[in-house]
Ligand SMILES: Nc1ncnc2c1ncn2[C@@H]1O[C@H](COP(=O)(O)OP(=O)(O)OP(=O)(O)O)[C@@H](O)[C@H]1O
């Protein structure tokens with residue numbers, strides 16, 4: 001149980017780690033990984049079929065690991081930072097169905113520390129798995145920095161439901177860089193939740209649907225506090241036929257700046273893709289900028305997008321007031337509804353957990 | 367007197383919509399409001415509830431012996447006013463069940479009433495979003511009955527509702543209004559709802575004024591036969607007090 005092992009974690013740190021979706025009892029998890037700054041503190045798997053370890057160990061002991069490491073960047077002709085320390089290697093064996101989520105925790109502790117990790121996730125043929133990664137910062141991690149590279153490889157018919165929860169603080173800067181490669185019939189659901197203050201986040205994860213019938217969906221819930229800059233997008237390259245992509249984002253600004261990007265690129269004409277971005281601005285200082293992009297060489301390709309950004313609707317507030325809610329209650333109920341956890345493609349267990357997290361964060365934010 | 371509206375005028379978007387309206391509703395009384403489209407019926411209800419943009423420029427509204435025109439919407443709700451909207455808001459992500467739970471702690475009651483109004487499946491949907499016209503009306507009635515106000519302001523409760531559902535809604539509404547001290551102001555075009563409740567007084571709103579008062583069924587019959595012209599003609603004889 002992580003709870004007992006991490007003697008150097010005070011109650012504050014435990015709460016923060018929990019607020020990024022980590023189950024410190026591990027009762028409802030099938031594997032765990034935890035890294036503090038550059039130190040990998042622990043990793044273990046409770047079931048067969050799930051391999052989990054530090055990336056360094058994988059590169060030392062697993063011959064194939066090397067051939068994966070960095071390969072998705074090469075495929076897209078992109079560079080990536082090589083000065084990383086730590087990160088996780090997760091491999092789920094062919095055909096395995098992992099009922100309880102795997103969890104990975106990346107924690108910033110020392111002031112001024114620059115955490116740079118490189119993760120590799122391989123989901124083999126027909127395997128089905130839920131992975132939750134929680135990234136968080138201790139109160140002591142002033143001016144912290146986190147860079148997280150993640151490479152996802154989904155083999156034929158694989159299913160990965162990946163949820164990333166960010167729980168940072170006002171002076172932390174963050175830069176996740178992710179690429180997912182999907183083979184035939186694979187499904188990648190990527191959920192992103194960021195509810196606490198942060199200095200700056202820049203991320204633009206990319207999924208490449210290279211196998212026929214592959215599907216990707218990116219869903220994000222973003223709460224933006226005064227002083228935060230969140231430049232968050234998702235990109236799907238629909239390379240093979242019968243591939244599907246969906247990008248859905250909901251952003252609420254309490255005074256910070258959100259840039260909600262989305263990019264759908266059709267390289268095949270038999271595809272279906274949709275992008276939806278909704279933003280709610282609750283403060284004069286807040287801004288939300290939606291930048292949806294759609295790119296296609298084909299004339300009648302099935303791609304669509306919707307974007308709606310605005311202030312909270314007076315009519316909706318007054319509707320609730322006329323049922324007896326105060327204005328403040330009405331506003332909080334509407335925001336809570338807007339940040340609907342249902343848009344994330346989560347299994348019940350995680351949905352409940354994220355719901356509780358959101359409830360707590362929103363309560364504290366109003 | 368439960369509600370006493372004295373000579374109120376209401377401007378909406380810079381335009382005088384209600385002019386010098388007076389109206390009284392006693393405890394346990396049901397009043398019916400007729401009137402052509404755009405005459406100001408909804409405006410009256412919204413002004414009584416205190417919606418922004420419907421403020422009362424002159425006159426007074428006394429509810430339960432208290433001047434309420436300066437109160438917020440939720441304060442009026444606390445005092446016992448309730449509204450059933452003609453066109454309710456749709457709120458993404460807010461479930462009908464959430465509001466039901468807020469209005470009523472009794473889970474069993476929520477279950478029973480939603481069952482009677484065929485709203486079981488709607489409980490877990492976003493409020494009014496993609497509800498059909500009739501479903502919206504049922505959901506509105508459902509909420510106002512859970513809220514248990516003393517004075518119900520019902521804006522066309524049966525418009526767009528099929529006959530079978532009007533019968534269900536009419537019966538449920540009547541049961542509620544039979545309870546001691548419950549009163550209502552009901553706006554109707556079709557008059558169907560009058561078959562289910564015992565309304566004592568009716569009046570007609572025309573061009574932002576109340577012109578006529580009498581037995582609701584008689585007024586309705588006359589409107590049905592002769593249209594609103596007749597009301598216009600007799601307004602000189604029967605000025606409402
Ligand atoms: N917010 C608004 N802005 C501009 N005009 C308004 C507004 N609200 C109401 N009005 C106008 O005020 C007048 C009265 O409207 P109201 O909704 O009260 O009519 P009504 O009697 O309820 O009609 P109906 O039978 O069609 O429901 C109409 O001409 C309407 O267009």
Ligand SMILES: [Mg+2]
Nearest residue numbers: 407408452521
């Ligand atoms: Mg109306």
